[in-house]
Amino acid sequence: MNHDTERALDKAAAILAGARSVIAFTGAGISAESGVPTFRGAGGIWERYDERHLELGYFRAHPELAWPTIRDIFYAFASPDGERPPFQPNDAHRVLAAWEQQGILNFTVTQNIDGLHAAAGSRRLSEFHGTTATLSCMRCGARVPSARELLETLPPRCPCGGIYKPDFTFFGEGIDPAASSSAYDAARKADVCLVIGSTGLVYPAATIPRVVAGGGGTVIEVNPEPSTFTDDITGVFLPMGASEALVALDRRLRGTATP
Ligand SMILES: [Zn+2]
Structure with a gap:
């Protein structure tokens, strides 16, 4: 891990530790690490x-x-x-579920339908596209x-x-009203949004981080490559895979970061 990434992780951990209300917004990138196939693109x-x-x-x-x-x-x-x-949850799903238990994370909004956040133990959860x-x-x-x-x-x-x-949610089907209202309620209350493995191309889901940013909140983004969020609303960009980033942030929040 290079020096810039280490510094970005330190900064992200400090923001999370000082936040009033944190939401996570997750996409296909977090589930790819559990082997869940992707829909779009080559081999999709x-x-x-x-x-x-x-x-x-x-x-x-x-x-x-x-x-x-x-x-x-x-x-x-x-x-x-x-x-x-x-499929089974991976370290990224497990860290988010643990943070919910510890009061670090208030709510998770996922675009994924694989049920892996629920399987990992997340309860304050909007499965925006169902399950x-x-x-x-x-x-x-x-x-x-x-x-x-x-x-x-x-x-x-x-x-x-x-x-x-x-x-x-099928193509041509509306977003479930309960999933939608719980997601927007959480986004309006949040002062930090942790985007993980989402490129922000699917609407209306992609508005969730923008609601947090629009309310003056900070967006921390975990994606191996820059996305539609990066130059637009992202405050701290972590160019990493989901599990690697979440485990590294968790170590910092527990004060056990290795130099
Ligand atoms: Zn029936």
Whole structure:
């Protein structure tokens, strides 16, 4: 780690330690370190699958066609040929959950639908784009965990006969009002926003750090490369991976930084 990065980490840790209310805003970069595949770009999921299968209108009209794609992408652990275990939280998720317990972090807003913040123990959480962890019946509204048995026969059906839809936001679907209002409430109260692994290209989610900055708060950004936030609202830029940065900040906050 070079001297500039060390100094930026020291500065970020001091800002976190002196903050009144801190929120974290996380994107695909934090989950990539758990092996969760990315959607866009070279090797992204849309090079292999039809994006329409995640459009709400298409899904409602053709759930039997969309569901095999959805299972392949999000529930490979339940696919007959894909024996991949569910993804696990990494050090970055764990540090954020611990900071919430210790009162260092007030709230987490994530764009990710993989449920890894909740799995790591974060409770003050807005899953802005929903979650793969549960399914809801499109007929009666019943909500159930995304259990393997349920996904063996597609499309998965509720006891009422309705078809289940994953509880993440499809293309053409609005943001869940509770997820949205809790995120904006937390952003308006925050004086520090820690952006982790988000390039800020997806709206309206990308407005969250801007709300904090607009209210006079400080943005600390953890991204390996500069993003749309960097020159615009970022106060301290940490050019690092999520786990490396969070572990380094955690050491400083606990006063055990090694020189
Ligand atoms: Zn039902």
